[in-house]
Amino acid sequence: MPTGVALRDARRQLFDAAERVLLRDGPNALTSRAVTDEARCAKGVLHRHFSDFDTFLTELxxxxxxxxxxxxxxxxxxxxxxxxxxxxxxxxxxxxxxxxxxxxxxxxxxxxxxxxxxxxxxxxxxxxxxxxxxxxxxxxxxxxxxxxxxxxxxxxxxxxxxxxxxxxxxxxxxxxxxxxxxxxxxxxxxxxxxxxxxx
The missing domain is CATH 1.10.357 (Tetracycline Repressor; domain 2)
Incomplete structure (x- = not known):
């Protein structure tokens, strides 16, 4: 998994990735790892912008x-x-x-x-x-x-x-x-x- 991929608008790209996972695999498949894998970024990127995964989901x-x-x-x-x-x-x-x-x-x-x-x-x-x-x-x-x-x-x-x-x-x-x-x-x-x- 690439860890050095730069995200210009990380929040938007993470939200878009979460939506793709939701549409393709449903809510049970939505995890922080699934989102960052879909966004092709390191897992730490999500936690740099959101205090935890529930905060991410709330903002989504x-x-x-x-x-x-x-x-x-x-x-x-x-x-x-x-x-x-x-x-x-x-x-x-x-x-x-x-x-x-x-x-x-x-x-x-x-x-x-x-x-x-x-x-x-x-x-x-x-x-x-x-x-x-x-x-x-x-x-x-x-x-x-x-x-x-x-x-x-x-x-x-x-x-x-x-x-x-x-x-x-x-x-x-x-x-x-x-x-x-x-x-x-x-x-x-x-x-x-x-x-x-x-x-």
């Missing part, structure tokens, strides 16, 4: 949550454009078509990681909670524009969409769902709330 999850926060701004800006169904289907695919499903499995499988995340996120499942808030925010923007019914229960619709999306993408060993399957889930979930629904 927080990095993924920051990605959801960035996606939220873009989704809010899309309100009033395209179709509500299309925007939501694209958002779910972006959330779950990446490493999010594997990160959720990681969170649920590691007690110490969950405990650390609870310090700043006391309720819900981290990442899924932020994704739900993103969808709620978008639906509220569409409601303000009249494309979602004024009496729509956004606090019920958003978790339903996230839960259905999570289930749809949950099997990391199989092929991802196609775009039509995602659109069908969204269409069915919001059917009673969309005004002037478009294909």
């Amino acid at each position: 999850v927080q990095d993924r949550i920051a990605g959801i926060d960035a996606q939220r701004a873009a989704l809010d800006e899309s309100a009033g454009t395209g179709t509500v169904t299309g925007n939501l289907a694209d958002a779910l695919t972006e959330v779950f078509g990446t490493v999010a499903v594997a990160v959720v499995a990681l969170i649920t499988s590691r007690d110490e990681l969950r405990a650390r995340l609870r310090a700043t996120r006391p309720t819900g499942v981290p990442l899924l909670s932020e994704a739900t808030a993103m969808i709620t925010s978008y639906l509220a923007a569409e409601r303000d524009l009249g494309r979602i019914a004024a009496d729509a229960d956004l606090d019920a619709l958003a978790p339903m969409l996230i839960g259905a999306g999570h289930l749809l993408f949950a099997d990391r060993t199989g092929p991802p769902p196609d775009a039509e399957a995602v659109r069908r889930i969204v269409t069915t979930t919001i059917a009673g709330s969309v005004r002037n629904p478009q294909p």
